Amino acid sequence: MNNGVHVLEAVPGHVLQVAVDAPQHSGLAGPLSYRSEHAVEPGSLVRVPLGKRELLGVVWPAQPPGDDTLPRELRAIAAHFADLPPLGPDWCRLLDFAAGYYQRSVGELASAVLPPQLRELSTDQLAARLRKLDRKRAAAPPDAAPARPDLAPEQAHAVQHLQAQLQAQLQGARPKPTLLFGVTGSGKTEVYLRAAEAALAAGRQVLVLVPEINLTPQLEARFGERFAALLPEPSAIVSLHSALTPAQRLQNWLAAHLGRARLVLGTRLAVFASLPSLGLIVVDEEHDPSYKQQDGARYSARDLAVWRAHDLGIPVVLGSATPSLESWQHAESGRYERVTLAQRIGGGALPRVRLFDMKSLPLKAGVTTALTAPLLAELQARLDRGEQSLVFLNRRGYAPVLHCGECQWKSDCPHCSAWRVFHKRDRTLRCHHCGFTERVPRACPQCGNHDIAPIGRGTERLEEQLAEALPGARVLRIDADSTRRKGELEAQLQAVHDGEVDILVGTQMITKGHDFRRIRFVAAVNPDGALFSSDFRAPERLFALLMQAGGRAGRDASAESPAEMWVQTWHRDHALYQALARHDYVRFARDQLAERQSASLPPFAHLALLRAEARTAEAAKAFLDAAAALAQDTAVLVYPPVPHAVARVADVERQQMLVEAAQRGRLQAFLRDWVPALIALKREHKAVLRWAVDVDPLSI
Numbered sequence: 227m228n229n230g231v232h233v234l235e236a237v238p239g240h241v242l243q244v245a246v247d248a249p250q251h252s253g254l255a256g257p258l259s260y261r262s263e264h265a266v267e268p269g270s271l272v273r274v275p276l277g278k279r280e281l282l283g284v285v286w287p288a289q290p291p292g293d294d295t296l297p298r299e300l301r302a303i304a305a306h307f308a309d310l311p312p313l314g315p316d317w318c319r320l321l322d323f324a325a326g327y328y329q330r331s332v333g334e335l336a337s338a339v340l341p342p343q344l345r346e347l348s349t350d351q352l353a354a355r356l357r358k359l360d361r362k363r364a365a366a367p368p369d370a371a372p373a374r375p376d377l378a379p380e381q382a383h384a385v386q387h388l389q390a391q392l393q394a395q396l397q398g399a400r401p402k403p404t405l406l407f408g409v410t411g412s413g414k415t416e417v418y419l420r421a422a423e424a425a426l427a428a429g430r431q432v433l434v435l436v437p438e439i440n441l442t443p444q445l446e447a448r449f450g451e452r453f454a455a456l457l458p459e460p461s462a463i464v465s466l467h468s469a470l471t472p473a474q475r476l477q478n479w480l481a482a483h484l485g486r487a488r489l490v491l492g493t494r495l496a497v498f499a500s501l502p503s504l505g506l507i508v509v510d511e512e513h514d515p516s517y518k519q520q521d522g523a524r525y526s527a528r529d530l531a532v533w534r535a536h537d538l539g540i541p542v543v544l545g546s547a548t549p550s551l552e553s554w555q556h557a558e559s560g561r562y563e564r565v566t567l568a569q570r571i572g573g574g575a576l577p578r579v580r581l582f583d584m585k586s587l588p589l590k591a592g593v594t595t596a597l598t599a600p601l602l603a604e605l606q607a608r609l610d611r612g613e614q615s616l617v618f619l620n621r622r623g624y625a626p627v628l629h630c631g632e633c634q635w636k637s638d639c640p641h642c643s644a645w646r647v648f649h650k651r652d653r654t655l656r657c658h659h660c661g662f663t664e665r666v667p668r669a670c671p672q673c674g675n676h677d678i679a680p681i682g683r684g685t686e687r688l689e690e691q692l693a694e695a696l697p698g699a700r701v702l703r704i705d706a707d708s709t710r711r712k713g714e715l716e717a718q719l720q721a722v723h724d725g726e727v728d729i730l731v732g733t734q735m736i737t738k739g740h741d742f743r744r745i746r747f748v749a750a751v752n753p754d755g756a757l758f759s760s761d762f763r764a765p766e767r768l769f770a771l772l773m774q775a776g777g778r779a780g781r782d783a784s785a786e787s788p789a790e791m792w793v794q795t796w797h798r799d800h801a802l803y804q805a806l807a808r809h810d811y812v813r814f815a816r817d818q819l820a821e822r823q824s825a826s827l828p829p830f831a832h833l834a835l836l837r838a839e840a841r842t843a844e845a846a847k848a849f850l851d852a853a854a855a856l857a858q859d860t861a862v863l864v865y866p867p868v869p870h871a872v873a874r875v876a877d878v879e880r881q882q883m884l885v886e887a888a889q890r891g892r893l894q895a896f897l898r899d900w901v902p903a904l905i906a907l908k909r910e911h912k913a914v915l916r917w918a919v920d921v922d923p924l925s926i
């Protein structure tokens with residue numbers, strides 16, 4: 227017997243279950259067994275060998291699979307991050323739940339949601355970072371805390387409700403989720419601040435989720451200012467989102483994990499932050515689609531926040547002026563408690579909504595212009611009074627397509643079933659799906675005609691036309707193109723707040739959350755498109771977007787002129803616009819829910835979408851057909867495969883197939899059997915490049 231083996235046999239090894247980054251599809255879905263000389267606590271971070279690689283892993287609180295593998299036959303863990311306290315059992319439960327619910331392996335999900343730098347650091351390097359945290363010195367606390375405003379009566383009621391929940395929870399009660407249904411400008415943030423204050427005072431951590439990265443600095447400043455005295459440590463308030471540098475993200479994650487960060491503000495990925503003394507979760511703008519991760523592990527941070535709060539028995543607040551119909555239905559059925567803020571702060575009125583009928587224009591004018599004469603006149607009047615206006619168009623670029631009138635050539639993307647968008651500033655044709663970019667041709671590439679012309683308009687063209695039509699107006703555009711470089715968005719928003727802008731033009735980026743005090747007039751110039759989308763959620767999204775956009779107007783109640791929202795439409799009588807004109811979310815929700823119920827759509831049915839991608843549509847469809855044949859469960863309905871709304875992207879064909887069940891549990895039970903079968907099926911369908919299951923898909 228050789229020495230090495232002898233030594234190995236002498237090791238009284240411990241068997242550990244370790245979650246490693248092996249995708250669900252690899253067939254290594256569960257945690258894997260490893261050997262360790264020392265006992266290692268569940269939740270500890272380790273590095274382990276897998277094949278020829280060495281990966282980050284989390285020691286999982288799981289039973290070893292029921293085989294009789296001896297420790298010495300297992301590979302040993304390579305390193306243990308002993309300086310780092312283990313992730314808590316609650317964190318592991320959250321990951322177990324999310325992995326099971328969304329059909330991913332727990333290790334894959336863990337590695338997707340832990341800070342990426344953890345994967346690269348050695349145990350020594352990580353230990354060095356933890357020192358670094360210690361050395362940060364506390365800033366001098368400010369002399370006086372900023373004055374808290376007196377709460378409006380409705381706010382006070384909401385705060386009392388949440389304080390009572392926090393109290394009851396300390397006595398072991400499990401509070402219901404709270405839906406904070408508050409009109410725009412009703413002061414929801416102040417309610418979050420007071421609830422957070424109560425949780426912090428009880429020694430608990432607070433998690434605040436926001437949909438957009440660009441809203442975190444603003445909110446961070448507000449929370450920072452309010453809690454400067456209560457939380458003087460510099461790492462007591464941190465943000466977590468994907469735009470942080472890897473080093474910052476690790477730093478902030480560690481602060482949360484070690485309990486130094488008392489308040490964490492973040493985007494959807496922050497729902498997975500390790501928070502050992504979490505006592506309250508806030509989900510701001512809970513209806514926002516950004517809470518759904520759209521690739522990789524497709525999870526809903528809003529839904530996981532509710533699950534996490536329930537699991538911990540702590541309060542969760544979902545805030546919105548236009549709640550998701552799922553949350554609204556939960557409030558109707560009594561699963562959530564609804565608290566309403568119907569009044570704007572300071573008694574300001576919501577903007578009057580004017581539905582401008584495009585049919586009232588001479589036909590030709592209506593077809594060719596978004597800037598109608600009455601709209602321009604209104605903008606001019608506001609300009610003359612020195613007021614700010616916002617013009618909203620949810621399409622960036624100069625024009626969605628270039629067109630040759632001679633031969634009918636259009637600027638299609640050679641790789642996608644989509645047009646390439648004309649961007650005038652850098653004279654490019656850009657595909658917004660695959661990124662394929664070329665310089666704009668001087669002449670029609672097909673027939674040589676020099677008169678190729680843009681059709682339709684995006685924000686860039688709108689900005690140009692506004693500047694032309696209203697000389698003297700200071701027009702600023704904010705969209706994904708104008709804010710590519712770091713700091714640009716902040717600078718542009720500041721200019722709006724400082725009154726250096728008369729007319730703000732932009733996409734949905736400017737309609738969300740911002741507390742613009744000077745805007746009195748908001749115009750949506752071309753919102754009709756979404757009325758005719760095949761996606762059953764399109765009306766819900768359009769309504770929320772328009773309510774949100776309108777909510778930017780008239781937030782300063784002391785101004786004299788009435789605030790107004792102007793909606794240009796060809797479908798003035800549409801129920802959606804009629805409800806919008808009355809600010810009647812409740813009516814809109816009731817109508818939509820009735821439609822959803824009669825059509826067996828969520829929240830009255832539960833959906834999963836199986837997606838498949840291949841070089842040919844046939845190959846993708848063949849996989850889905852075979853997958854449908856494997857579905858024998860009569861409790862689910864499997865629809866025929868259909869092409870994705872943008873069927874081809876980057877030369878890949880995308881097909882999808884909907885699975886529906888009346889109960890969530892039925893769908894989950896079905897998926898538990900079906901997904902492993904699909905993993906096996908995929909091996910026979912070599913032409914399929916990618917496939918994925920999307921549970922509770924947001925857009926179909």
Ligand code: ADP
Nearest residue numbers: 375376377378410411412413414415416571741
């Ligand atoms: P919402 O998120 O509901 O749209 P905000 O939280 O942005 O509204 O509040 C709107 C404005 O009202 C903010 O400028 C905020 O500072 C102010 N505000 C909130 N509550 C009060 C209050 N009780 N007294 C005075 N101002 C308040």
Ligand code: ZN
Nearest residue numbers: 630633670673
């Ligand atoms: Zn041509």
Ligand code: ZN
Nearest residue numbers: 639642657660
């Ligand atoms: Zn393309």
